Amino acid sequence: MSTTETDPRDAPRASGGGEAPEPILSARGVEVAFAAGFAPGGGKGTARAVDGVNLDVSAGEIVALVGESGCGKTTLARVLLGLERPTGGVVVFEGRPMRYGSRDLRAYRRRVQLVQQDPTGSLNPRRTVYESVAEGLRIHEGTTADEAERVAGALSGAGLRPPERFLARYPHELSGGQRQRVVIAGALVLDPEVLVADEPVASLDASVRGEILRLLLDLRDELGLSALVATHDLGLAWNIADRVAVMYLGRVVELGTVEEVLAAPAHPYTRALLSVLPDAGEGEPVVLAGEPPDPKQVPPGCRFHPRCPVLASGEAERAGVADLCRTVDPAVLGGGAERRVACHWAAADGTGRVRAEAGGAG
Amino acid sequence: MSADTEEHGADAPGGDAGGANGAGGAPVSPRALARRRRAEALRRFAREYTRNRAGLVGLLALSAIVLLALFAPLLVDQAELTVTGAPGAAYEPPSAEFPLGTDNFGRSVLDLIIWGSRVSLTVGFLATVVSVVLGTLVGVTAGHFGASGGPAGRVVSSVLMRVTDWFLVLPTLVLAVALAAVLPRGTGTIIIAIGLTVWPATARLVRAQTLAVEARPFVERARALGGGHTHVMAWHVLPNVMPVVLAQTTLLVATSIIAESTLAFLGVGDPTTISWGGILEAARTAGAISSGIWWYMIPPGLAIAAVALSFTLCGRALESVINPRLREQR
Numbered sequence: 069m070s071t072t073e074t075d076p077r078d079a080p081r082a083s084g085g086g087e088a089p090e091p092i093l094s095a096r097g098v099e100v101a102f103a104a105g106f107a108p109g110g111g112k113g114t115a116r117a118v119d120g121v122n123l124d125v126s127a128g129e130i131v132a133l134v135g136e137s138g139c140g141k142t143t144l145a146r147v148l149l150g151l152e153r154p155t156g157g158v159v160v161f162e163g164r165p166m167r168y169g170s171r172d173l174r175a176y177r178r179r180v181q182l183v184q185q186d187p188t189g190s191l192n193p194r195r196t197v198y199e200s201v202a203e204g205l206r207i208h209e210g211t212t213a214d215e216a217e218r219v220a221g222a223l224s225g226a227g228l229r230p231p232e233r234f235l236a237r238y239p240h241e242l243s244g245g246q247r248q249r250v251v252i253a254g255a256l257v258l259d260p261e262v263l264v265a266d267e268p269v270a271s272l273d274a275s276v277r278g279e280i281l282r283l284l285l286d287l288r289d290e291l292g293l294s295a296l297v298a299t300h301d302l303g304l305a306w307n308i309a310d311r312v313a314v315m316y317l318g319r320v321v322e323l324g325t326v327e328e329v330l331a332a333p334a335h336p337y338t339r340a341l342l343s344v345l346p347d348a349g350e351g352e353p354v355v356l357a358g359e360p361p362d363p364k365q366v367p368p369g370c371r372f373h374p375r376c377p378v379l380a381s382g383e384a385e386r387a388g389v390a391d392l393c394r395t396v397d398p399a400v401l402g403g404g405a406e407r408r409v410a411c412h413w414a415a416a417d418g419t420g421r422v423r424a425e426a427g428g429a430g
Numbered sequence: 431m432s433a434d435t436e437e438h439g440a441d442a443p444g445g446d447a448g449g450a451n452g453a454g455g456a457p458v459s460p461r462a463l464a465r466r467r468r469a470e471a472l473r474r475f476a477r478e479y480t481r482n483r484a485g486l487v488g489l490l491a492l493s494a495i496v497l498l499a500l501f502a503p504l505l506v507d508q509a510e511l512t513v514t515g516a517p518g519a520a521y522e523p524p525s526a527e528f529p530l531g532t533d534n535f536g537r538s539v540l541d542l543i544i545w546g547s548r549v550s551l552t553v554g555f556l557a558t559v560v561s562v563v564l565g566t567l568v569g570v571t572a573g574h575f576g577a578s579g580g581p582a583g584r585v586v587s588s589v590l591m592r593v594t595d596w597f598l599v600l601p602t603l604v605l606a607v608a609l610a611a612v613l614p615r616g617t618g619t620i621i622i623a624i625g626l627t628v629w630p631a632t633a634r635l636v637r638a639q640t641l642a643v644e645a646r647p648f649v650e651r652a653r654a655l656g657g658g659h660t661h662v663m664a665w666h667v668l669p670n671v672m673p674v675v676l677a678q679t680t681l682l683v684a685t686s687i688i689a690e691s692t693l694a695f696l697g698v699g700d701p702t703t704i705s706w707g708g709i710l711e712a713a714r715t716a717g718a719i720s721s722g723i724w725w726y727m728i729p730p731g732l733a734i735a736a737v738a739l740s741f742t743l744c745g746r747a748l749e750s751v752i753n754p755r756l757r758e759q760r
Contacts, residue, residue: 149654170658177656189647194669194752203665204655211467254655 091124092294093262094403099156100143115363117143119318122403125294132309133298140318141298145266149182178208181255185267187247191239197250198235204258218257226253227283245276263295281308306330314338317361317371324407334414336378369394378413387416478751485747491740499547506541524725531725534716542709543729549705550687553620557686560625562679565632573640574663598630610698620699624689632678639671673749680745684738706730
């Protein structure tokens, strides 16, 4: 449990200098399994919340993790923060596997910060804005002479200006958007390199949502911050992300840049998600049949096949992959910046690469 | 917006110099800063408290009683509290000389009550402090490590709670009597005996509240910020369980004073001291109820009630100061 001699403060900041392909934070084959509880009739077995995920976040990049509720987004975010220990695989930060000694975690958490879904709950109601923002500083440095200034700086960085007006307020005296800015300021005050945001705007109304997203983009541009944003909202992903990872039942099923994934989706699941957006334009909306699957009973073969519209319509049969869909699990996608999709049907005419015109087929 | 933020970005590296200038020249040491902030918090706390009228009344009543107890040697002639030096006749009704009448030996009941407040308050305060500190420590530790300490933490938590349960199922009175009988006779023993027997309820209460606090997102945020167990317990859990602890404290003071009188009644107390419970007990044995000597029975009971009430008022006021939400709605 000895720590490395490197002080995180001395390590070079991975700022946006050059197109370094080296990811700053990555998940390599991360798996998380929970032992199922004793709910009557709930059945036994383990719930595989995250089931083999490779995902890279490069410096200065915003990656959106998209998927429906219960697909493992939040669990993956918690793993990346070291709040949850993966049952398999590793989290790699700056090329080194994450270690779970308490001092290692402390050093790590100085540099990777969390923004939670519910800003009301993530602020202690008994602490003023000043105290909540200064919390991280005090944890890592104790009370410093320039604390007040750094807190004010972080608050105005997060768009709360003038900061003096907010210092002595309590969370219940602020609006939802202001609370979320306080949370973001609390993360910024430590000069983190990566922000992990779990549904950062899900509980905010539409007007505030835009402001917070704008803030995240500005922070990326100005501070070179990387971010992983877990969301169920495809529009949000489209607006702020550089790359998108679509998650289904604990696995990333499609990965690529925003334009690639959202403008020309290859995986039937991504297509179904996009087709039901109000402004989807041409094409029939595809409503997925069946229950959202149970992570305790992952289907054999492709995990999406019981609900797959391509398989149901017989199109997969015509392409000659229907048996593969039912029996062979598509390989776990690699990370990296390439376009990848875990679908037998989409891969039928090449290996790994996707037909650019696949988006047109309905 | 971007212009503003650039300004901030340029500010940040030179922040140190600006800080020294802004704070009035002298470089401020972190410790001095922390002390100043604490003093400021205390002043704010006092200001908020004085806005609560009921709390102010409770505090005044309590200070009056405490002052009375502290200055009792000046107000009461100790020689007149002995059975042989009694100034009046037995069972004199209230009069100008003896405002609350006299007891069966001819001692002034008022003098007895003023003198008795010393032991009653001491035992009430100290036994409460012992049990609240013990209960809060055990409750917060068990709750915190049970919720977020991993497998080892859950073991610690359940060991602590089994110990608590063990104390909880033991009959309080029997344990107190046994402790008081084993330890050397004296007020200190009574304090320990009461303190050690009433803490399990506090521990259970605090643990339940701790579990509720631990489930809230700000605790996870604190952990994600790098906060350790001590930070979470001291910075997040403790302030959020304080209202419960305060409410419990106000109740326990009364309980402790009554427990002290019970022990006095059972003869395990210190027979040489005069306490409110002891006076009640003496009145009972002297047959004051059946013979209608109300001035012997009622005043000590009222004294106990007055102290309990003032504590409750203070506790409520403290609670509303500590909890900003309650303060708002007042």
